[in-house]
Amino acid sequence: MSTATAPRPVRQRRLATGRPRPASRRTAMLPTVALLLGALYCLVPVAWVLVASTKSSSELFSTFTFVPGTGLLENLGDLFAYGDGQYLRWVWNSVIFAGVGAVACTLVSTMAGYALAKYDFPGRKAAFYAILGGVLLPGITLAVPQYLLMSTIGLAGTYWSVLLPCLISPFGIFLARVYAGSAVPTDTMEAARIDGANDARVFTSVALPMMVPGMVTVFLLQFVSIWNNFLLPFIMLSDERMYPLTVGLYTLLSKGSGTPSLYSLAIIGAAVAIVPLVAMMLVLQRYWRLDLISGGLKG
């Protein structure tokens, strides 16, 4: 940071977006190196798990950390054979939880955010503060009461018990409200109303298309948060076949007394689990509207 002391031409920086700079210019060395160090720090553990997944269990402890081993195919075979293909079930469960949960949550949040942003109605303030409180509430402390509630209505141990609590995301509603506020012009809504559209129609044919970028962001945030969720499924589920990946991998690590932990399986399992999600993140990165979280908040 301290390097950028050389005076630079005033017009160096193009408009707000700062597009890729002409290659002919001299590279700023220190910022570049600092960022590459950051990148290295973030990639090393991922590189490790990819390398480690190629090692047989004896190579894991005997060869240098970053030397690939010879056991990749065998590890993969073990992984997919474990518990009659349980690993694939975990992947599938995670996809279902995160996919269905995130889609539904996005719809719920969009509708709520839209209502809060574009309507004035009794109870709006109360609803908004309730949601704000929900954002600040540590969701994790709710896990125990949620379990008891699920038990009371007979859902503990079912897919629903993990899926339903994921559908409500105060933060998602909050983002949707911010986005609806800035992306859906009230005039356009009024125009549609004058043309005879009712509220439902205004929402589906005017507001919804305008809110798509914001919805993608809410979807991705919620997808990742459900995918990474550990405590809720850990508490709610008791059948290994219904576990999502995070809980499944955890159980490989802590099998309890009298059963050795399956470290090599956990490593290959982690490697296989990371690859698609990282790929998805990279592909979808361009659709993120994270300025929603920051830019939209300037009061």
Add this chain to the structure above:
Amino acid sequence: MATALDTRPARRTRRRWVAPWLFLLPAALLFVTFLAIPVCYALYLSFRGMRVSGGGPFGVRSETWVGLDNYATAFTDPEFLAGFGRLAIYGIIAVPLTLGLALTFALLLDLPRVAGARFSRTAIFVPYAVPGVVATLLWGFLYLPSTSPGSWVAARLGIGAPDVLHGAMLYPSVANIAIWSGVGFNMIILYTSLRGIPAEVYEAARLDGANEWDIAYRVKIPLVGPALVLTGLFALIGTLQVYGEPTTLRPMTSAISQTWVPLMTIYRDAFTRDDLSLAAAASVALALGTLVVSVVLLRVTQKRSFGEVS
């Protein structure tokens, strides 16, 4: 923001009253069912307790009203309180470093003439896609002497490698996992926020003879202030909820107890010790603490982050 919330005088007052509530209905139902009711239930439960009712050495226990017993137990449990102390040490390491690194990287990315910025940005963001349990697994192996690259090199050089899973090194080791997972996401938020600043602001500063350092310090950082407050708030809430990382690391070191952080104590009480009421009381206390911390933080920063309803 205020403009976005403009609402025209409603012509069809009644309809505009019903429609928003219909839009809000699914969210409201879910909110009440999965947030409001559990909160109330936790509150109720925190005043209850399991007590032996029948006679005999193996009398079965049943639930009764115990008043503030659970709160008293929670707040006189030295281990629960010590957990907050450990949490504080962990938080003092993790929160500033996560935010500091995220801000530094965001500012660096925003500088002109940085090579490979796209690659670095993407790489730093990658850990966000790695679940906490998996992140802990990866770092755990990098910490363990038999698989750590550091120990391998140290052994070849004939020197001892530091034991990062015991003693004072434990805190930075656990915090590092959170930092690793959190930097990328926060960096992207701050970076997008930086890119949202109109170029004219910089042009003006540059015309005044400001260098990039001045611009970063005097212009950019104040302008991303609201985003910083928000990321800071989330980092803080995240810290109070630390659970997964130390729990997953626990089998690898005896230095992490079952009560290492408050949430681990809550989990232990609820599930290992079957004392849901005590866990509920501790949860209520933790949730209230989080709310207080959040509100204070927002007050201090003058509510710049969450827009008020007009």
Add this chain to the structure above:
Amino acid sequence: MRHPVRTAASVAAVALTLAACSSGGDDAGAGATDEGPITLDYWAWGTAQQPMVDAWNAAHPDVQVKRTDAGGGTDSSAKLVTATRAENAPDVAIVEYNTLPAMIVAGVATDISEHVDGLDSEFAPGVWNQVTFDGATYGVPQDAGPQALTYNKKRFDELGIEVPTTWEEFADAAEKVHEADPDAYLTTYAPAEFGGFAGYAQQAGSEWWSVDGDAWTVDFDDEASVAVADYWEDLVDRDLVLAEPLLTPEWNAQLNKGDILSWPAGLWAAGVLYGVAEESAGDWAMAPLPQWTEGDSSVGFQGGSAVVVTTSAEHPEAAAEFARWMGTSDEAAAAQIEQGQYPASLSGQELTLESDPPLLMPEQEDYWEIAARITQDTIPEISWGPDVNVASSAFQDAMSKAVTNGTPFRDALTRTEDEVVADMEKSGFDVTQK
């Protein structure tokens, strides 16, 4: 929130709809009728279970069992308690002996005395005692874990170490091993191994919980336990044994390298070690646990489990019959032996004598004979208290702290006792601290 009535009604409606939709398989047992076959839900962990369940299902078309792996001992028992409270517990479950009292108090395990009349003769008294409380039987023993010394015979021979028969010899051997090979340790003192320590202390004559009528006496820091704590503290202080958690990648690596030479633990240790050090199979052997007093032969238990019928069971009689079969049938015992478990029943133990030694020590011909002899010498009177879960978690934390901070191990026992007594008093038990 402005419309509490409407909201409450909607919540109820949602709940009902969801309940109707939930086709999750957690309550399969509820669907049984008089005409159709009964289905029992069974929670059990470990590799031996599925083959046993398959054998049962093949032989009993009318009572089909569906097994679920709900995690290892600690996770599984925690989930049993919460599931019981939520009224969706399975019909039958595996419970470790030392958590059985807690399961009774929590209302998980049900009294099956009437269904298992005369079963006591199938088990050694020490084993049967583990499932009988206050005259009532709460489970059928399935596997037994008398403590023994599993050791790396090849490394013992290389370093010229005799198999120790007393703990004093064991300490000498630890010294000798570390002298001969500074990287090697005779064994590991894992601070989190509550069950292991409990076994050593029982062998020394401790009695942590005792009950007289309705009155409990708790004494974790009795003379015998303190002596055991001091013994291990001395070895750890002199760096003669490792003080690390077991079965970490680190530990496994050292074991494979031959740097950890023995493990005094339940008989199931052979199966566990084979899982992590398959390549060193054949190097190992098993011997009786060293004794505190020369010439003694008593040992304690570590681990082992029983099949219990839960209070949620809809068909307790069928469930008890299944439990009985799992504990005493030859088919079940054979499946256990194959997976390295030691059956709890006398007939099962007899069956082992015709079996091959475990995979870890294929050349030790007398393995099962020694095992049978050890089992006969297990201490018959061991009583676990109603809050072993509290004791275990308190012990693990206190002992880990003692090891990490270098404070006296015996203080960890006192700390554990304080927590156990406080918990029992809070729950309303009549308890005296000694």
